[in-house]
Amino acid sequence: MNTHYKESYQDFGEQFSVDNQYDDYLGSSELLKEIVDPFDLNLIRGKDIMEVGVGSGRISHNLLKYKPSSLVGIEPSKAFFIAKKNLSSDEINLFNIKGEDLNFESKFDYVFSLGVIHHIPNYSLVLENIRKSLKPNGKFIIWVYGKEGNEIYLFIFNNLRKITTRLPDFILRIISKSLALCTYIYSFLCKFIPLPLHKYFTGMFSKLSFKNRSYVIFDQLNPSYAKYFKKEELEKELQNCGFKIENISHRLGYSHTAICKK
Numbered sequence: 001m002n003t004h005y006k007e008s009y010q011d012f013g014e015q016f017s018v019d020n021q022y023d024d025y026l027g028s029s030e031l032l033k034e035i036v037d038p039f040d041l042n043l044i045r046g047k048d049i050m051e052v053g054v055g056s057g058r059i060s061h062n063l064l065k066y067k068p069s070s071l072v073g074i075e076p077s078k079a080f081f082i083a084k085k086n087l088s089s090d091e092i093n094l095f096n097i098k099g100e101d102l103n104f105e106s107k108f109d110y111v112f113s114l115g116v117i118h119h120i121p122n123y124s125l126v127l128e129n130i131r132k133s134l135k136p137n138g139k140f141i142i143w144v145y146g147k148e149g150n151e152i153y154l155f156i157f158n159n160l161r162k163i164t165t166r167l168p169d170f171i172l173r174i175i176s177k178s179l180a181l182c183t184y185i186y187s188f189l190c191k192f193i194p195l196p197l198h199k200y201f202t203g204m205f206s207k208l209s210f211k212n213r214s215y216v217i218f219d220q221l222n223p224s225y226a227k228y229f230k231k232e233e234l235e236k237e238l239q240n241c242g243f244k245i246e247n248i249s250h251r252l253g254y255s256h257t258a259i260c261k262k
């Protein structure tokens with residue numbers, strides 16, 4: 001299990017060495033607000049917050065726009081050094097550690113982990129550490145892949161990943177760009193036909209540039225580990241770790257956003 005995690009975060013470290021800019025809709029405050037909805041990001045103003053899984057700094061960059069009192073960022077891969085370049089040390093305190101090694105006690109008002117937990121096999125330990133890091137009544141906002149609505153996609157891509165996770169990155173990038181071209185036709189058809197993931201394609205993916213479409217596809221085909229949660233499964237995991245769930249929403253038919261309290 002730990003071996004898979006090491007491979008997974010190293011995969012992302014290599015990926016962010018190339019995909020290290022947060023431009024376009026993918027890096028926008030608009031997308032962040034949509035991902036965490038119905039959480040109101042204005043609530044973090046003047047608060048102590050943490051992001052688990054900073055990557056190149058795309059999410060933290062937008063969180064800082066809401067003027068938190070402090071921001072701690074956790075990133076175990078070599079993307080840590082990219083985030084240090086992209087984000088000012090005056091704005092964020094970065095730690096090059098794994099989520100399993102978090103050791104904060106009642107320090108944060110809000111913790112965010114968006115698009116990260118589903119790539120960590122030992123996610124239960126990470127969730128427990130996040131809960132411990134929150135102040136009493138502090139809140140955790142998590143976004144993960146959902147299983148509902150992704151059944152056809154998973155049948156295809158889980159088998160495809162058995163090959164793509166073993167390919168050199170430069171070959172996988174060529175494949176990702178080729179598939180990105182095909183998505184323009186698929187996105188167009190989704191406007192008229194309820195194809196699999198049509199809400200995702202019309203509501204989010206079609207807003208991306210070609211570069212970021214290729215990046216998102218690479219992001220799907222590259223990681224060594226990716227878990228897709230059923231809503232009930234996510235609820236159970238969060239409750240087992242001691243969280244009180246305030247809201248779980250199914251976003252565009254392909255993912256879950258949960259807001260929970262310590």
